[in-house]
Amino acid sequence: MIDLLEIPGFVLDDEREELLAELRAIPGTAATVLSQDMGGRVQPNVRKTTRLAVSPETRERVKEWLMDAKDVLAARFGVALGDCEDPQFLRYEEGDFFVPHQDGNTPLVHDASRFRRVSTVIFLNERSGEPRQGAYGGGPLVLHGHYRTHPGLRVEAPADPGTLVAFRSETTHEVTPVTHGVRYTIACFFRAADAP
Template sequence: MIDHIEIADMFDEAACSALCAEIREAGGRPAGLLGRTDQKPAWPEVRRTRRAEVSEATEARVNGVLARQRPVLERHFGLALGTWERPQFLHYREGDFFVPHQDGNTPLIHDESRFRKISAVLFLNRQSDDPSPANYAGGSLVLHGPYSGPHLRVAMPALPGTLVAFRSETTHEVTPVTCNERFTIVSWYRDA
């Protein structure tokens, strides 16, 4: 089993479409690791996507969603959660990806990510094997099983407006987008 939760209807279809449009049109930069852009040139081999700079109103709206879901996540995971990190608004184009990794809460990491307890991904558009202009192909969020089941891989359904949350020490990846554009918002809940 992979400990995760899926929560539907964080945003309706119209709101998801508007968010996708804002992210597409917003200025931005390549998304580095741990939100940094000053890393060595090797990081494009690890992660390739663009982090958009959206309006303050949009960021506040997403922070409201994250605040409302904190008690739900605390109950599900049995953790006391503190605040969350500033949301990242991600725009994956064809060929973009993120290799298998963990977001934090592991004994091997000695940076700020060690305080991350729960990772959250909010899907804004639909993944489909037969994508329309609003959907995309490839770009699966795949959660990897724990050490006792290393061959377990579970692709999360990418449904617009759905929040998927999992423990930050869970290995996961985003497979390469093969058609169109993938839009998500990510954040991490930290220790209380």
């Protein structure tokens, strides 16, 4: 089955609205596949989304929230966790997506992503079946069952505003295309305690 942890209310409404105001006001750049320090490059047929450069204060504040959750995540997934990477603040516009992929901890990958153990996504705005101000449609985070034991299994992660969803970094997952509005999320990866 899929090992998934949901933490509702991880980001409180006033903090979430403050983050959204900052994210809506800043331009961004096309997100790469893997981070720049791992040799990442833009591949719009694989990942089409925008990465937003928030203020250093915002980045550190969110990273602090995530690090405060480290022990809960380590206990839940039974792994020793060290630091988390810098959070990725993401904007998915209509048509944006990320094909099925794994974030790390896979035997065939030899870059720095091999040290990732737990992936997290924080949902910031509401998902709605109908177009309306501040909400988005489509674009769910879908986790896939293991290709040998549960090849057809697909689980849509909860996406309530302020919720943090965590899963093992080797879990195959995708973001299906956004159909309307703009989807705002924060992705972050916790590395193994013994990672260099």
